[in-house]
Amino acid sequence: MAIMPVTDSMFLLAESREHPMHVGGLQLFELPDGAGPDYVSELHRELVRAADVRPLFRRRPMNPVSSLGQLAWTNDDDLDLEYHVRLSALPRPGRVRELLELTSRLHGSLLDRHRPLWEYTLIEGLERNRFATYSKVHHALLDGVSALRLLQTSLSEDPNERDMRPIWSPRVRTGVSAGRVDGDDGGSPLAGLRAAANVVRDLAGLAPTAVKVINDAFREQSSMLAFKAPKSMFNVPITGARRFAAQDWPLDRIRAVRKAVGGGSTVNDVMLAMCSGALRRYLIELDALPDKPLVAAIPMSLRADSTGGDMSGNAVGIILCNLATDVDDPAARLAEIMTSMRKGKQVYHGMSQLQITALSAIPMVPLALATIPGAVRITPPAFNVLISNVPGPRNPLYWNGARMTGVYPLSIPYEGQALNITVTSYAGDLEFGLTGCRRSVPHLQRLLTHLDDALAELEKALIG
Amino acid sequence: MAIMPVTDSMFLLAESREHPMHVGGLQLFELPDGAGPDYVSELHRELVRAADVRPLFRRRPMNPVSSLGQLAWTNDDDLDLEYHVRLSALPRPGRVRELLELTSRLHGSLLDRHRPLWEYTLIEGLERNRFATYSKVHHALLDGVSALRLLQTSLSEDPNERDMRPIWSPRVRTGVSAGRVDGDDGGSPLAGLRAAANVVRDLAGLAPTAVKVINDAFREQSSMLAFKAPKSMFNVPITGARRFAAQDWPLDRIRAVRKAVGGGSTVNDVMLAMCSGALRRYLIELDALPDKPLVAAIPMSLRADSTGGDMSGNAVGIILCNLATDVDDPAARLAEIMTSMRKGKQVYHGMSQLQITALSAIPMVPLALATIPGAVRITPPAFNVLISNVPGPRNPLYWNGARMTGVYPLSIPYEGQALNITVTSYAGDLEFGLTGCRRSVPHLQRLLTHLDDALAELEKALIG
Numbered sequence: 001m002a003i004m005p006v007t008d009s010m011f012l013l014a015e016s017r018e019h020p021m022h023v024g025g026l027q028l029f030e031l032p033d034g035a036g037p038d039y040v041s042e043l044h045r046e047l048v049r050a051a052d053v054r055p056l057f058r059r060r061p062m063n064p065v066s067s068l069g070q071l072a073w074t075n076d077d078d079l080d081l082e083y084h085v086r087l088s089a090l091p092r093p094g095r096v097r098e099l100l101e102l103t104s105r106l107h108g109s110l111l112d113r114h115r116p117l118w119e120y121t122l123i124e125g126l127e128r129n130r131f132a133t134y135s136k137v138h139h140a141l142l143d144g145v146s147a148l149r150l151l152q153t154s155l156s157e158d159p160n161e162r163d164m165r166p167i168w169s170p171r172v173r174t175g176v177s178a179g180r181v182d183g184d185d186g187g188s189p190l191a192g193l194r195a196a197a198n199v200v201r202d203l204a205g206l207a208p209t210a211v212k213v214i215n216d217a218f219r220e221q222s223s224m225l226a227f228k229a230p231k232s233m234f235n236v237p238i239t240g241a242r243r244f245a246a247q248d249w250p251l252d253r254i255r256a257v258r259k260a261v262g263g264g265s266t267v268n269d270v271m272l273a274m275c276s277g278a279l280r281r282y283l284i285e286l287d288a289l290p291d292k293p294l295v296a297a298i299p300m301s302l303r304a305d306s307t308g309g310d311m312s313g314n315a316v317g318i319i320l321c322n323l324a325t326d327v328d329d330p331a332a333r334l335a336e337i338m339t340s341m342r343k344g345k346q347v348y349h350g351m352s353q354l355q356i357t358a359l360s361a362i363p364m365v366p367l368a369l370a371t372i373p374g375a376v377r378i379t380p381p382a383f384n385v386l387i388s389n390v391p392g393p394r395n396p397l398y399w400n401g402a403r404m405t406g407v408y409p410l411s412i413p414y415e416g417q418a419l420n421i422t423v424t425s426y427a428g429d430l431e432f433g434l435t436g437c438r439r440s441v442p443h444l445q446r447l448l449t450h451l452d453d454a455l456a457e458l459e460k461a462l463i464g
Numbered sequence: 465m466a467i468m469p470v471t472d473s474m475f476l477l478a479e480s481r482e483h484p485m486h487v488g489g490l491q492l493f494e495l496p497d498g499a500g501p502d503y504v505s506e507l508h509r510e511l512v513r514a515a516d517v518r519p520l521f522r523r524r525p526m527n528p529v530s531s532l533g534q535l536a537w538t539n540d541d542d543l544d545l546e547y548h549v550r551l552s553a554l555p556r557p558g559r560v561r562e563l564l565e566l567t568s569r570l571h572g573s574l575l576d577r578h579r580p581l582w583e584y585t586l587i588e589g590l591e592r593n594r595f596a597t598y599s600k601v602h603h604a605l606l607d608g609v610s611a612l613r614l615l616q617t618s619l620s621e622d623p624n625e626r627d628m629r630p631i632w633s634p635r636v637r638t639g640v641s642a643g644r645v646d647g648d649d650g651g652s653p654l655a656g657l658r659a660a661a662n663v664v665r666d667l668a669g670l671a672p673t674a675v676k677v678i679n680d681a682f683r684e685q686s687s688m689l690a691f692k693a694p695k696s697m698f699n700v701p702i703t704g705a706r707r708f709a710a711q712d713w714p715l716d717r718i719r720a721v722r723k724a725v726g727g728g729s730t731v732n733d734v735m736l737a738m739c740s741g742a743l744r745r746y747l748i749e750l751d752a753l754p755d756k757p758l759v760a761a762i763p764m765s766l767r768a769d770s771t772g773g774d775m776s777g778n779a780v781g782i783i784l785c786n787l788a789t790d791v792d793d794p795a796a797r798l799a800e801i802m803t804s805m806r807k808g809k810q811v812y813h814g815m816s817q818l819q820i821t822a823l824s825a826i827p828m829v830p831l832a833l834a835t836i837p838g839a840v841r842i843t844p845p846a847f848n849v850l851i852s853n854v855p856g857p858r859n860p861l862y863w864n865g866a867r868m869t870g871v872y873p874l875s876i877p878y879e880g881q882a883l884n885i886t887v888t889s890y891a892g893d894l895e896f897g898l899t900g901c902r903r904s905v906p907h908l909q910r911l912l913t914h915l916d917d918a919l920a921e922l923e924k925a926l927i928g
Contacts, residue, residue: 017574018529041556064703065482083705083902086569087562089555091588092505098551105550109573110481114703114903124555125589239528239578241547438547439578 002059002073004140009071011139012061017110017240022117023144024107024410025135025151026099026246026433028126032401040124040131044087047122047166053079056141057116057168064113076116084118084168090125099126100244100445103134107410107435108242117141120166130405135167144411145390148424155397155404164400229320230290233283233440234418235381241438246408247448248429249274249455257455260462261331265338268389270458271423271430272296272341273334275387276323277454278447280333283325285446293336294323297383300345319344320383330454331461385419386411392424392431408433419444466523466537468604473535475604476525481574481704486581487608488571488874489599489615490563490710490897492590496865504588504595508551511586511630517543520605521580521632528577540580548582548632554589563590564708564909567598571874571899572706581605584630594869599631608875609854612888619861619868628864693784694754697747697904698882699845705902710872711912712893713738713919721919724926725795729802732853734922735887735894736760736805737798739851740787741918742911744797747789749910757800758787761847764809783808784847794918795925849883850875856888856895872897883908 004012011021031039058079062072088106090098102123111117117138124131137147154167165171229235254270261270275296283289298319321344324336390409397404408431411420418440422433432451436444468476475485495503522543526536554562566587575581581602588595601611618631629635693699718734725734739760747753762783785808788800854873861868872895873886882904886897896915900908 016529017577038556044555065480080902087555088566089553089589091508091551091553092502102552112572112703112705113481114705125553239576241576241578438544 004061004071004073008073008140012113015110018238019412019415020108020110020240020242021139021412022107022111022136023139023142023147023412024103024137025133025148026103026244026406026408026410027133027135027151027404028406029131029133029399029402029404031129031131032403035402040122041087044085044122047085047120048082050166050169051081052170053081053116053168054170057084057118059141060116061113079116083112083115084120085166086119086121088121088123090123092125094125094127096126096246097445099123099132100246103410104242104244104438106134106136107244108240108438110240111136111138118168120168131402136410139412144388144409144422148390148392148407148409151407152393152397155399157395157397159398159401159403161398162400228292229295229381229383230292231381232290232294232384233286233288234384235416236418236440237415238413238418238437239439242410242413243436243438243441243444244410245434245445245448246406246432247451248406248408248426248431249452251425251428251430253455253459254430257334257458257462261334261338263338264342265334266341267430268298268300269334269338269341271389272298272321272323272337272387273330273458274451274454275385275421276325276333276337277330277457278450279323279385280325281450281453282447286442289325291326293326294384295382296321296323296385296387298341298344298387298389300389317345317348323384329461330457334458334462381416385421386417387421388423390422390424392426394425394427396427406431411435413437468525468535468537472537472604475602476577479574482702483876483879484572484574484704484706485603485876486571486575486600487603487606487611487876488567488601489597489612490567490708490870490872490874491597491599491615491868492870493595493597493863493866493868495593495595496867499866504586505551508549508586511549511584512546514630514633515545516634517545517580517632518634521548521582523605524580525577543580547576547579548584549630550583550585552585552587554587556589558589558591560590560710561909563587563596564710567710567874568706568708568902570598570600571708572704572902574704575600575602582632584632595866600874603876608852608873608886612854612856612871612873615871616857616861619863621859621861623862623865623867625862626864692756693759693845693847694756695845696754696758696848697750697752698848699880700882700904701879702877702882702901703903706874706877707900707902707905707908708874709898709909709912710870710896711915712870712872712890712895713916715889715892715894717919717923718894721798721922721926725798725802727802728806729798730805731894732762732764733798733802733805735853736762736785736787736801736851737794737922738915738918739849739885740789740797740801741794741921742914743787743849744789745914745917746911750906753789755790757790758848759846760785760787760849760851762805762808762851762853764853781809781812787848793925794921798922798926845880849885850881851885852887854886854888856890858889858891860891870895875899877901 015021055075058075059073060076062074088102090102106119106121111119117140119136121134121136122131123134126132135147135151142150150167154165154169156164251267254267254274257270257273258265258267276294279294280289298321300317300319319341322336322340324333324340327333327336388409388411392407404426406429407424407426409422409424410433411422413420413435418437420435422435424431424433432448434444434447438444479485519539522539523537524540526538552566554566570583570585575583581604583600585598585600586595587598590596599611599615606614614631618629618633620628715731718731718738721734721737722729722731740758743758744753762785764781764783783805786800786804788797788804791797791800852873852875856871868890870893871888871890873888874897875884875886877884877899882901884899886899888895888897896912898908898911902908
C-alpha cells in the first residue's frame with residue numbers, strides 16, 4: 001500500500017460519469033513489409049501472453065468503492081492482461097472517419113477502478129495497409145505529456161529493430177533521443193498543469209479568504225488582456241460522451257507562413273492562428289460567435305524563449321492569449337495573436353521560476369478546483385479553450401518494423417471547458433487532437449475542415 | 465415531464481460503476497442472398513437516416529446528475545441517433561469467440577444518462593456470412609423479457625418481407641404470433657421480477673419490523689428445501705466489468721432426454737440439469753464446490769402447468785430449486801431437481817394469484833433491496849444463482865430477408881449474485897445466455913463446454 005498524493009487522488013475523487021479523468025493517445029502505423037492479414041491479431045496474442053508488467057501499470061485504488069479507499073494505491077496481484085490489452089476492428093471501409101468514431105467511443109467510457117487504470121486497444125482494418133493503437137490511462141496515474149512521452153519511449157528510430165516491448169513492460173527500451181521517462185516531465189510545456197495541481201494541493205486545505213487572494217492575483221494577471229473572456233458555447237456543463245477529431249498538416253506549410261509574416265513569429269503563433277480561424281468559422285456556422293474575442297489558455301515552456309533572460313531551469317508559464325476571433329482578416333488576426341502572446345510572455349520576464357509557477361497556476365485554479373466536488377467556482381470563465389502544444393520526436397519512429405505515421409493526443413474536457421485542443425509534432429508534421437463533449441460541441445469533425453481552410457487562408461493572405 | 469414510478473427509478477438510483485442496470489440481447493443473422501460486402505454498413509447508414517423514434521426510446525431522466533432529477537422522465541428533443549445506433553466490426557477471424565469478447569465489453573459499460581437509455585450496435589465481420597446486433601436498454605425503461613419480446617416483434621416470419629423498421633421506430637410491425645408488445649408482459653415467466661419490484665415498492669417505505677415479517681415468511685417458504693443455500697463463489701460483491709458467453713443446443717436432444725426420463729419431466733427440468741452439471745464441473749475445476757447443493761431461483765409461469773388447478777389468469781411463481789450439485793450421478797441429479805421443482809410448485813397449489821405474487825416476491829426481496837443503496841440486506845443468500853427460461857418464437861424469423869439464426873439474452877448480475885443464466889428458445893434450439901462479473905466469475909466461457917458435457921452425460925446415462 002502506498003498513500004496517494006492529493007494530486008493523484010483529486011482526479012479520482014472528482015471523476016463522475018460526466019467527467020472521465022483519463023488521457024489518451026492514438027497512434028497510426030504502417031504494416032511492415034510482408035505482414036499477413038493476421039499480423040495485428042497475432043501481435044495482440046503476443047502482447048497478452050507476455051505477463052511482465054511494470055509496477056506503474058499494476059497499481060490500482062485500494063478500495064475502489066469508498067472515497068477513503070481512493071487515497072491509497074495497492075498492487076493488483078491478479079492482473080487480467082486480457083482485460084487491459086484489447087483487439088478491435090474497424091467496420092468497412094476502414095477510413096480515418098471510422099477510426100475516429102471508434103476512438104471517440106473508447107475515450108468516452110470510464111476506466112474500471114477495480115483494476116489498474118489503463119487500457120490499450122489494437123485496431124485492425126484501417127485502410128491503406130495500416131493499423132492503429134489507442135491507449136488510455138487515468139490522470140491519477142500519468143498526466144497527458146508523460147503518457148505521450150512514455151508511448152514514444154517504447155518506439156525505435158531503427159526500422160530493423162525487433163523484439164520491442166510494449167509500454168507496460170518493465171523491459172521497455174527508452175532509446176529515443178527526444179524521449180524522457182515518466183515522472184521526469186519538468187521541461188514539458190504542460191508541466192504547468194502539474195504545477196497548477198501542486199498549487200491546488202496546497203489550496204485545497206485553505207479558507208475561503210485565501211481563495212479571494214488568488215482571485216485578486218488572477219485579476220491582476222488577466223488585466224493585461226484589457227477584457228474578460230466572453231461567455232461561449234464551450235463554457236458550459238458537460239456530459240460524459242466524447243467526440244474526437246484528429247488530422248495533421250506539414251510543418252513546412254506552417255513554417256512558410258511563419259517566415260512570410262516574420263517579426264519574431266513562431267510555429268506556435270501560426271498554430272494558434274489556425275485554431276482561431278477554425279473556431280471563428282465553426283462559431284459563425286452555429287451562429288454562436290461572441291462579440292468579444294475568445295481567450296485561450298496556453299501552457300508554454302519559457303526556457304529558451306524570445307523573452308530572453310535571466311531565467312534558469314525549466315520555467316513553464318500559462319499564457320492567456322487573445323485569439324482575435326472577432327477579426328475577419330486572417331493576417332490581422334495572426335498579428336493580434338502574436339502581440340497578445342508577446343505581452344503574455346513579458347509578464348513572466350524577470351520572475352523567478354517559483355514565481356512563474358505560482359502565477360501560471362492561477363488561471364488553472366478554476367479548472368483544477370472544478371475537479372474537486374463542491375469546491376469554489378470562479379466566474380466568469382478565466383479562458384474559453386485550452387490549447388496545448390507538446391513538442392514530439394523529429395524522426396520517424398518504428399515499432400518492430402512498423403512505421404508510425406501519426407500520433408494524436410486525446411485530452412480531458414472539464415466542467416465549463418467542453419473543448420480541448422492538444423497539438424504535437426512528429427516527423428515533419430503538426431498533429432492536432434481535438435477532444436470535445438459530444439453534446440456541447442456538435443459536429444466537432446467540422447473543425448478539421450475549418451483548420452484546413454484557416455491554414456489555406458493564412459497562406460493566401462501572407463504568401464499569395 | 466412524467467413522474468417516474470419507483471419501479472423505474474430504483475434501477476437508476478441503485479446503479480453504480482459496479483452495478484450497471486441494463487439488459488441486452490445478442491442476435492445473429494445470415495446475410496441475405498446477394499448481400500454485398502457493404503451490406504451491414506449500408507444498413508447502418510439507413511437506420512441512422514430514419515429520424516422517427518417512438519416515445520419510449522426518446523425519454524431520458526429529467527436531471528441526470530442529481531438523484532431527485534432521476535424521479536422524472538423527460539423527452540430528448542435533440543435525439544442524436546448516430547450516438548445510439550452504432551456500427552462495429554469484429555477482428556479477424558471473426559468467430560463467435562470474437563463476437564462474445566466484443567459483446568462482453570459493450571455490456572460492461574454504463575449507459576449515458578444524459579440521453580435516452582439505449583444503444584443498438586450492428587456488428588459486421590462475423591464469419592460464415594453472418595452479422596450480429598447487440599441491443600442494450602436500461603432496466604428502468606424495459607425489463608429483460610419485454611426487451612426480448614420487443615426485439616422479436618420487429619422481425620417477420622416472411623423471408624420476402626422488406627421495408628421493415630427497427631425496434632425504435634413508431635411504425636414497427638408487430639406481426640409475430642408469439643410476440644407481445646412492451647408493457648404487456650403479464651404472462652411472461654419473468655414477470656415475477658416485476659411483481660417483486662412492486663412488492664419492494666411498497667416495502668421501501670416500511671419500518672424494520674416489517675422486514676422481519678418478510679424474513680419470517682421467507683424462512684417458511686425455504687423450509688421446504690430442508691437446507692439453506694450454501695455460501696458460494698457467486699455470492700460475493702461484484703465489479704462493473706462483464707463476461708458474456710452464449711451457445712445453443714437442439715431442443716430435440718433435450719426433448720429426447722426428457723422422454724427417456726419420463727415421469728412428468730419437462731424441458732425446463734433437463735435445462736436445469738444441464739446447468740447443474742455445468743456448475744458442478746466448473747466449481748470442481750476451481751476447487752470451490754460447496755458441500756451443500758446450490759440453490760437456484762427460477763421464475764416460472766404456473767398457468768398451464770402440471771400442478772393442475774384452480775388458478776386463473778397469469779400466475780407467476782418463483783421456485784427455489786435444489787440443483788443437487790453435490791450429486792455425481794447425472795440421472796440421480798436430474799431426479800432430485802425434478803423432485804425439488806415439483807415440491808416448489810406444490811407450495812403454490814390452491815393459492816390465489818395475489819398470494820402467489822406476494823410469496824414469490826419474497827426470495828427476490830434481497831435482490832431487489834440490493835438495488836436500493838443502504839437498504840437492509842438479508843443473509844445468508846436466499847439462493848446461489850438466478851436461472852430464467854423465457855419461451856421464444858417457434859418459427860424462423862427474418863429481418864428484411866436476413867434470417868435470424870440465434871438470439872441470446874444478456875442479463876444483470878447483482879451484488880451477491882455474480883452469475884445470471886437466462887435461456888430462451890428459438891426455432892428448434894434452446895439458447896443459453898450467461899452473464900457474469902468478469903472478476904468474480906473467471907473463465908466464464910468454460911461453462912459452455914461444461915453445459916455441452918452435461919447434456920452428453922445425461923444422454924449417455926438415460927438414453928445410452
